[in-house]
Each structure stands twice: as structure tokens, then as C-alpha cells.
Amino acid sequence: xxxxxxxxxxxxxxxxxxxxxxxxxxxxxxxxxxxxxxxxxxxxxxxxxxxxxxxxxxxxxxxxxxxxxxxxxxxxxxxxxxxxxxxxxxxxxxxxxxxxxxxxxxxxxx
Amino acid sequence: xxxxxxxxxxxxxxxxxxxxxxxxxxxxxxxxxxxxxxxxxxxxxxxxxxxxxxxxxxxxxxxxxxxxxxxxxxxxxxxxxxxxxxxxxxxxxxxxxxxxxxxxxxxxxxxxxxx
Numbered sequence: 001x002x003x004x005x006x007x008x009x010x011x012x013x014x015x016x017x018x019x020x021x022x023x024x025x026x027x028x029x030x031x032x033x034x035x036x037x038x039x040x041x042x043x044x045x046x047x048x049x050x051x052x053x054x055x056x057x058x059x060x061x062x063x064x065x066x067x068x069x070x071x072x073x074x075x076x077x078x079x080x081x082x083x084x085x086x087x088x089x090x091x092x093x094x095x096x097x098x099x100x101x102x103x104x105x106x107x108x109x110x
Numbered sequence: 111x112x113x114x115x116x117x118x119x120x121x122x123x124x125x126x127x128x129x130x131x132x133x134x135x136x137x138x139x140x141x142x143x144x145x146x147x148x149x150x151x152x153x154x155x156x157x158x159x160x161x162x163x164x165x166x167x168x169x170x171x172x173x174x175x176x177x178x179x180x181x182x183x184x185x186x187x188x189x190x191x192x193x194x195x196x197x198x199x200x201x202x203x204x205x206x207x208x209x210x211x212x213x214x215x216x217x218x219x220x221x222x223x224x225x
Contacts (some may be wrong), residue, residue, distance in 0.1 A: 032212040043201055043216040044153060087153065091212055097166045098143070098214065100153040 001026050004090050006101035014109055017078050021104050023071040023088030033064055035073045036087040038103065044087055047073075078108045112136045114217035116202050122223045123192055131187045131220045133202030142185045143203040143214060144177065146170070153201070159185065192224045 006023045013019050025033075036044040048055060050062040050071050061074040071088055088101035115134045123129050135142050144156040158165040159177055176188045185204075189196055199221050203214040 034213065038153075041199070043219050046213050046215065049213060097158060097168075098155055100145075100155070102152045 002102075003027060003099045004088055004101040006086075006088050007104050008102070009104040009106070011104065011106045012109060013078055013106070015078060015080060017108070018074065018076045019078055019106060020075075021073045021086055021088075021106075023073075023101055025069050025071070025088075025090045025099075027090070027092065027099075028069065029092050030069075030090045032091040033071050034089040034091075035060075035062055035071075036089055036100075038085045038087055040085075044089075044100075047086070075106075078106075080108050080110065082106060083108045114202055114204055114215055116200075116217035116220050118220060119218065120221045120223070122225065125194055125224055126191050129189050129192055129222060131189075131200050131202075131222070133185045133187070133204075133217055134183050135185055135202065135204030136206075136215060137183070138206065139204035139215075140207045141165075141205045141214075142177075142179070143205075144187045145201045145203065145216075146198040147201065147219075148198045156187070189222075192222075194224050197222055197224045 004025050007021055011019055033050040035047040037047045038044045048057050048062050050064045052064050054063045059076045063072045085103040085105045087103045091098045117132045142159040145153050147153045155168050156171045157167040174190045178186050199219045201219045202217040205214045
């Protein structure tokens with residue numbers, strides 16, 4: 001089983017749609033969680049941290065369920081500029097190790 | 111806004127040659143990382159570095175790889191004898207002191223092409 005598993009995608013949605021990505025992790029010692037965005041041939045850029053209480057940043061909402069070892073990202077009112085690959089990242093801070101999911105590709109179409 | 115920088119942006123080398131990839135992390139960060147991404151594949155953790163020593167390394171980070179912080183600003187990844195399969199994008203990342211944030215900030219990457 002992969003340490004971090006994401007929806008394989010790709011997701012092709014029209015502008016204005018709401019889209020949700022899911023991610024599960026296998027190591028219960030995982031301590032911190034993030035969503036990154038990666039554009040083609042560019043570096044990953046931090047989108048948001050994920051907290052148990054859930055957090056929202058504009059059109060983006062992230063949720064963490066520690067009991068189910070599950071993370072989600074919801075994008076509302078999607079824009080063309082949201083087209084990218086979204087990476088789920090799980091950290092074991094004490095081990096100094098970060099594990100990336102394979103990524104889910106989103107294409108938003110006019 | 112401070113950012114992680116990496117040089118060179120693209121390095122072409124012949125199989126068997128040594129390469130050194132350079133990174134300048136954000137100045138007050140204390141934790142440093144190297145990742146690689148083979149074209150079309152996922153981002154893979156190579157190594158983490160703190161307090162002048164390796165904290166964790168992956169199976170990929172074998173004896174051909176080494177990291178160093180030669181001075182107060184640079185963080186380097188050396189590949190001693192490059193192989194064709196080392197061709198990839200190499201990303202450096204850094205994060206603030208523990209307790210501030212666990213968020214890592216990535217540099218723009220060095221594309222390594224081994225011929």
C-alpha cells in the first residue's frame with residue numbers, strides 16, 4: 001500500500017464547478033499535512049496547511065480526518081487558473097521526512 | 111518575499127561525471143531538504159538536513175549522493191558518478207525553525223540531464 005494515496009484523476013471540469021480531491025495516508029505517526037499545487041515543469045507551491053478543525057482560504061477548503069487518515073481539498077467556483085496538479089503531502093516531523101502523493105491533475109475548461 | 115534559490119537552472123553532464131547542485135535556502139530557516147522528480151512522475155524525497163547533519167534519507171539517497179552546508183548560506187547536493195537514471199528535476203526546500211511552521215518552501219529546481 002502506498003504511504004500517501006490520491007485520487008488518480010484527471011479531473012476535467014467547467015469553469016465555476018466545485019471539485020473535491022481526496023487523499024489517504026497509511027502512517028498513523030504522520031503529524032502535519034499540506035496541499036501543494038504544481039504547474040507543469042515548475043516547483044511545488046504551498047497551497048494550504050491542513051488542520052483537524054478544517055481551514056478555508058477563499059475558494060479553497062481543506063479538511064483532515066485523523067481517525068480515517070484522510071485529507072480532502074475542495075475548490076469552489078473553479079477558475080481556468082486553477083488548472084494544475086494538486087499534491088497531498090504528509091510529514092512525519094520527528095523523522096524529518098515528507099511524503100508526496102502522486103498528484104491529481106485538474107483541468108478547468110471554459 | 112524571501113525565497114529559495116537554486117543554481118544552475120539546467121545542468122547537462124555526461125554519465126560518470128560528478129555534479130554539484132546548489133541551493134540557497136531562506137535565511138532564517140533551519141531545516142533543508144532535497145527532492146527529485148523524474149519527468150512525468152511524482153516528487154520523491156531524497157534527504158533532510160538539520161543542525162549540520164542528515165536527519166533522514168530515502169532509499170534513493172545511496173552512496174553516490176552527499177549533501178553539505180559548506181557555509182552559512184549554501185546547501186549542496188553532490189552526485190558523485192551520475193547515471194542516466196539520475197536525469198530529473200531536483201528541488202531544494204527549506205522550512206522555518208520547529209514550532210514556527212512545518213511548511214516547506216521549494217526552490218525553482220535544477221533540471222539535470224545525464225547523457
